[in-house]
Structure formats: C-alpha cells, structure tokens
Amino acid sequence: MMLAEVERLATPQVAWSVLLPVLILLGGAVVLMVAGALTPRRTKYPWHAGFTVAVAVGAMVSTVFLWWRVRDDGPISAVADAVVVDGLSLYLGFAILCSVVLAALLTHGYLQRERLEGADAYVLMLLSAAGGLVMAGANDLLVLFLGLEILSIAVYVLAGIHVRRARSGEAALKYFVLGAFSSAFFLYGIAMVYGATGSTNFTKIGAFLATNVLTNNVMLLAGFALLLVGLGFKVAAVPFHAWTPDVYEGSPSPIVAYMASGVKVAGFAGLIRVFTYTFSTYATDWQPMIYALAVATLVVGSLFAVSQTNVKRMLAYSSISHAGFILLGIQAASTQGTRAALFYLATYTFMAAGSFGVVTIVGRTGDNAHDLSAYNGLAKRSPLLAFAFLVFLLGQAGVPFTSGFLAKFGVIGAAVEARSFWLALIAMLTSVISAFVYLRIVLAMYDRDTEVTGPKLRVPLGARAAIIIALVVTIGVGLVPEPLAHVTRTAVALTHPQPAPAAAPIEVSAGS
Amino acid sequence: MSEFYRNYLTVAIFMGIAFGLLAAVLSLGKLVRPVRPQAEKYVSYESGVDPVGDGWAQTPIRYYVFALLFVMFDVEAVFIFPWATRLEAYGWFGAIEMIVFIVLLALGLLYAWRKKVLQWI
Numbered sequence: 130m131m132l133a134e135v136e137r138l139a140t141p142q143v144a145w146s147v148l149l150p151v152l153i154l155l156g157g158a159v160v161l162m163v164a165g166a167l168t169p170r171r172t173k174y175p176w177h178a179g180f181t182v183a184v185a186v187g188a189m190v191s192t193v194f195l196w197w198r199v200r201d202d203g204p205i206s207a208v209a210d211a212v213v214v215d216g217l218s219l220y221l222g223f224a225i226l227c228s229v230v231l232a233a234l235l236t237h238g239y240l241q242r243e244r245l246e247g248a249d250a251y252v253l254m255l256l257s258a259a260g261g262l263v264m265a266g267a268n269d270l271l272v273l274f275l276g277l278e279i280l281s282i283a284v285y286v287l288a289g290i291h292v293r294r295a296r297s298g299e300a301a302l303k304y305f306v307l308g309a310f311s312s313a314f315f316l317y318g319i320a321m322v323y324g325a326t327g328s329t330n331f332t333k334i335g336a337f338l339a340t341n342v343l344t345n346n347v348m349l350l351a352g353f354a355l356l357l358v359g360l361g362f363k364v365a366a367v368p369f370h371a372w373t374p375d376v377y378e379g380s381p382s383p384i385v386a387y388m389a390s391g392v393k394v395a396g397f398a399g400l401i402r403v404f405t406y407t408f409s410t411y412a413t414d415w416q417p418m419i420y421a422l423a424v425a426t427l428v429v430g431s432l433f434a435v436s437q438t439n440v441k442r443m444l445a446y447s448s449i450s451h452a453g454f455i456l457l458g459i460q461a462a463s464t465q466g467t468r469a470a471l472f473y474l475a476t477y478t479f480m481a482a483g484s485f486g487v488v489t490i491v492g493r494t495g496d497n498a499h500d501l502s503a504y505n506g507l508a509k510r511s512p513l514l515a516f517a518f519l520v521f522l523l524g525q526a527g528v529p530f531t532s533g534f535l536a537k538f539g540v541i542g543a544a545v546e547a548r549s550f551w552l553a554l555i556a557m558l559t560s561v562i563s564a565f566v567y568l569r570i571v572l573a574m575y576d577r578d579t580e581v582t583g584p585k586l587r588v589p590l591g592a593r594a595a596i597i598i599a600l601v602v603t604i605g606v607g608l609v610p611e612p613l614a615h616v617t618r619t620a621v622a623l624t625h626p627q628p629a630p631a632a633a634p635i636e637v638s639a640g641s
Numbered sequence: 642m643s644e645f646y647r648n649y650l651t652v653a654i655f656m657g658i659a660f661g662l663l664a665a666v667l668s669l670g671k672l673v674r675p676v677r678p679q680a681e682k683y684v685s686y687e688s689g690v691d692p693v694g695d696g697w698a699q700t701p702i703r704y705y706v707f708a709l710l711f712v713m714f715d716v717e718a719v720f721i722f723p724w725a726t727r728l729e730a731y732g733w734f735g736a737i738e739m740i741v742f743i744v745l746l747a748l749g750l751l752y753a754w755r756k757k758v759l760q761w762i
Contacts, residue, residue: 166755
C-alpha cells in the first residue's frame with residue numbers, strides 16, 4: 130500500500146461529541162440554505178423560522194447534556210487544547226442560543242410584513258450563533274478571532290437584509306467598515322500578546338504569566354489595550370460605541386434584538402475569557418483600563434439616551450449603558466464579579482430581545498415608526514403590548530421584582546466588594562439617569578390624553594411567543610432568582626481559573 | 642536599545658533609503674530633461690487611444706457576481722493544490738476533510754444557481 134510508506138501527519142484528536150452544539154448549528158445552517166434555495170421563497174407554513182428554532186433548541190439540548198457531563202467530570206479541553214468546554218462556555222453559549230430562538234421568532238413576522246420572505250436571514254443567524262459559540266468556547270486567541278469573524282461577518286450581512294430600505298444598507302456598510310477596523314486592532318493585539326508570552330493558547334499564556342516576571346511588559350500591556358479595543362467594539366463600550374446608535378436604528382428591528390443580546394453576550398464571553406481568566410495574574414494592570422472604560426460607557430450611555438427622540442436610538446444608548454454595568458462585574462476581577470456579569474448577561478438577553486420585539490411591532494410596515502410619538506397612547510391601542518414593554522423597560526431600569534434589579538444589584542455589589550466605591554457610585558447615579566429615559570417611554574405609552582389613531586397593531590404569532598417568553602423570564606427571574614443564581618455559581622465553579630503566581634518567580638526579559 | 646528594537650531599525654533605514662532614492666531620481670530627471678509643453682502631452686494616456694467623453698460614465702456592475710464566483714473556485718484551488726501534493730501524509734482524515742470542503746463550496750454554487758445569479762440578464 131502506498132499509504133503506509135509515507136510518514137503520516139499527526140492530526141489532533143477531535144472529540145466531536147463536545148463540539149456538538151456548534152456542529153448542530155452549522156449543519157442546520159447548511160441544510161436550511163440548500164432547502165431554502167430549492168423551495169419557493171414564500172411558503173405556506175413558516176418552516177424557515179420553525180426549522181431555525183428547532184436547530185437552536187437542538188443545540189440547547191446538547192449544551193445541557195454537555196453541562197451535566199462537565200458537572201460530573203470537570204471541564205473538557207478538545208482539539209489540541211484549542212477549545213474548552215466548561216461552565217463559562219456552556220452558560221454563555223446557552224444564552225446566545227436563547228437570543229437566536231427569540232430573534233428567529235420575531236424575524237418571521239417581520240419578513241412577512243416587509244415582503245422579504247426567505248431562508249437567508251435564518252441561515253445567517255444560525256451561522257452567526259455558531260461563531261458566538263466558538264468564541265465562548267475558545268481557548269486560543271486565534272480560535273477566538275475565528276469565532277469573532279464568523280459571528281461578525283454574518284451580522285454585517287444581517288444588518289443589510291432589508292434590501293429595499295436604504296437605511297438598512299447604510300447600517301450594514303457602517304457596521305462592516307468599523308467592524309473590520311476593530312478586527313484589525315484585535316489581530317494586532319493577538320500579535321502583541323504572542324510576542325510577549327510566546328503562545329496564543331490561553332492555558333499556556335496563563336501558565337507563562339504566572340511563572341515568569343516580565344522585565345519589560347510594554348508589549349504585553351499594548352496587547353491588552355488592543356484586545357480591549359477589538360472586544361470593546363463588539364460589546365459597544367465607550368469610546369468604541371459610535372456605530373451603535375446608527376446601526377441599531379438602521380438595521381431591521383428583529384436583527385437588532387439579536388445584535389443587542391447574542392452579539393453582546395459573545396463579545397463579553399471573549400472579554401471574560403481573556404481578561405478575567407487568562408490575564409488574571411495581571412489584574413492590577415488591566416483593571417484600571419476596564420475601570421475607565423466602564424465609567425465612560427455608563428456616563429455616555431445614560432446621558433446621550435436622554436437627548437434622543439427615536440426609541441430605537443434610546444434603546445441603543447441604553448444597551449451601551451448596560452455594557453457599562455457588565456464591565457463593572459469584569460472590573461471586579463473576582464468570582465463574585467464574574468458571577469454577577471454572567472447573571473446580568475442572561476437577564477439582559479431576554480430584556481433586550483423583548484424590548485426590540487415590541488419595537489419591531491410598533492415600527493409598522495417599513496420599519497420606520499420609531500419616534501417617541503409613535504408610542505403615544507400605546508396602552509389604549511394594545512394594552513398587553515404596552516404592558517410587556519413596561520416590564521422590559523422597568524427591568525432595564527432595575528426596578529425590584531424584575532430580573533434587572535438583581536442583575537444591577539449583583540454587579541454593583543461586586544464593585545463594592547472589590548473596593549471600587551466611586552465606580553459603584555457612578556453606576557448608581559447613571560442608573561437613575563437611565564431610569565428617566567425609560568420612564569419617558571412609559572409615560573408616552575400610558576398618556577391618557579392622546580387620541581387613539583391609526584390601525585390596530587397586528588402581533589404575529591411568533592413575535593407573540595417571543596415576547597411572552599421574554600416577559601415570563603424577566604418577571605420569573607425577578608421573583609425567583611435562586612435557580613439562575615445557582616447556575617451562575619456552578620458555571621463559575623466549573624471554569625478553571627488560571628494558575629496563581631508561583632512563590633519564587635523567575636526573571637526573564639521581554640521580547641528578543 | 643534591545644535586540645528586538647534594533648531589528649526594527651533596519652526597517653527604518655530601508656524606508657529612509659527608499660524615500661531618499663525616490664527624491665534623488667526625480668530631482669535628477671527634473672534637472673536634465675528639456676521642458677516643451679504641448680496640449681497633446683497632457684491628455685490621459687490609455688493604450689495609445691485618445692480618450693473620448695467623460696470619465697464619470699455608468700458601467701454595468703453585473704460582472705461582480707462572476708468575480709465573486711471566481712473567488713470561490715480560486716480559494717478552492719488554492720487549498721487543493723498544496724493538499725494534493727501531501728495527500729498521502731494526510732491520509733483518510735485529509736481526504737474526508739477535503740470532501741467536506743468541496744461539498745460545502747458546491748452547495749454554495751447550488752445556492753447561487755437557484756438564486757438565479759448565473760443568468761445573464
């Protein structure tokens with residue numbers, strides 16, 4: 130045999146079973162793409178959306194099975210240690226899948242209303258979620274970058290999926306150009322960190338930083354800063370937020386529901402994995418960076434939201450300020466902080482998806498009725514819709530008995546525990562300012578004096594399901610927070626921290 | 642200065658020489674050449690044909706679809722050639738990987754065909 134004569138290339142063992150959630154999403158996307166191209170664009174039954182939800186739920190089920198396996202046997206590293214399956218990756222992967230389910234349910238009614246039916250949007254959504262899952266499970270800077278690109282490129286196209294609306298194309302182009310720019314920063318950061326530590330693998334970087342002291346750490350710190358720029362762009366942290374209001378305003382509303390929840394979760398998965406876990410020994414160096422970022426994000430997010438008259442832009446700025454709150458949890462660099470950030474991400478996913486779900490419906494055909502005046506007297510026209518939006522807004526404002534209160538309480542508590550008192554104070558003050566913004570929308574909705582005009586709003590079945598799910602989770606977690614809090618505790622306990630600094634560090638010089 | 646930064650010094654010197662050479666050659670040409678301006682000499686040069694009309698003309702952009710499809714097969718070729726030379730070393734793992742890759746690209750072509758991209762309007 131010819132095959133036996135040459136030296137075989139050693140290929141890494143691939144444990145396919147632990148990659149199942151990603152494989153299900155990718156397989157589902159390919160099947161949907163082909164089946165969608167072979168069948169008519171307009172279908173009698175909404176099988177495009179149904180299939181997408183089924184694929185996402187399938188990936189969720191496999192995530193749950195992996196969760197049980199990890200809980201019993203501990204974290205699993207796969208594909209030559211490039212991918213890790215642990216509490217963090219499974220928890221955040223599940224959150225991303227939740228946002229895909231909600232966004233797919235919202236998208237169906239939207240595409241039908243705008244006469245844009247087709248499988249393309251769902252295919253891209255599944256591919257993007259696969260990228261998000263790769264990001265959440267990355268144990269190597271290059272795998273993280275790959276996941277980031279798979280996630281982003283699909284979302285750039287999704288932003289422009291409304292082909293007849295010029296604003297949608299504008300949003301896609303803006304997002305693409307700025308996103309490509311931030312990816313370049315991220316790659317440069319990878320190069321810097323590789324130059325300083327000699328590896329792109331998180332386990333090796335963590336071990337190297339724990340056992341060596343760099344005499345010249347300029348390159349490493351530059352790497353931190355550049356990685357922070359790349360990931361800060363994806364989570365919309367100030368000063369890398371400039372794209373957010375324009376892109377959120379121009380993109381189709383159900384896609385924004387996915388951007389504000391799924392993409393943000395994936396970005397934070399990268400931030401937590403890179404900073405909280407891998408660079409844990411350098412916490413004193415990167416904490417001030419995150420501190421400054423969090424202050425700027427909180428202040429700009431809440432102050433600029435006040436001056437907006439477009440509800441979509443308001444929610445865009447509010448999503449920026451939420452990123453600031455989550456950064457609070459990361460800045461703490463403690464177990465408690467990470468738990469609080471995870472809790473916040475899960476609850477925010479549902480609140481954001483629900484809010485943009487309501488915006489989708491109120492936006493009417495053409496997706497243009499997003500001015501605050503479009504919400505005047507909504508409570509009279511569609512009392513249930515107005516009530517759902519009220520709950521989501523109060524949740525985002527952090528009112529007790531909604532999930533948002535406990536989420537904010539958690540991150541501020543973690544900041545106080547980490548002795549960042551000023552940061553906690555700023556967070557509390559800005560949350561009061563944001564509350565004013567949310568109350569403006571609420572007051573417009575429940576305004577008694579407005580004449581009820583315009584046709585009744587039609588709420589498609591899928592959107593109704595999505596809003597009800599988000600509503601139940603927002604109130605349910607607010608009333609019974611213990612199960613989710615328990616899951617976040619388990620998730621953090623099931624994530625291996627990087628090794629602590631050795632007692633007698635060895636001196637090495639940087640670079641050369 | 643450490644060894645690491647000294648490596649970059651070479652780049653800086655190289656850049657300096659490049660700019661210096663450019664400036665030297667251009668100024669030398671300026672010094673020795675005769676200057677006799679004529680109107681024809683200032684017309685845009687395009688393969689010896691006199692330009693006609695305005696530069697801001699509309700061009701059909703439907704070629705871009707073919708450019709995109711070309712990139713698809715180009716990428717395929719870029720991966721297949723080096724893979725084929727080392728196929729024996731990759732073994733069955735490599736063969737199956739490449740089949741997956743080609744099938745995915747073929748599905749992309751199928752998608753393009755069904756979306757009526759291949760039709761010349």
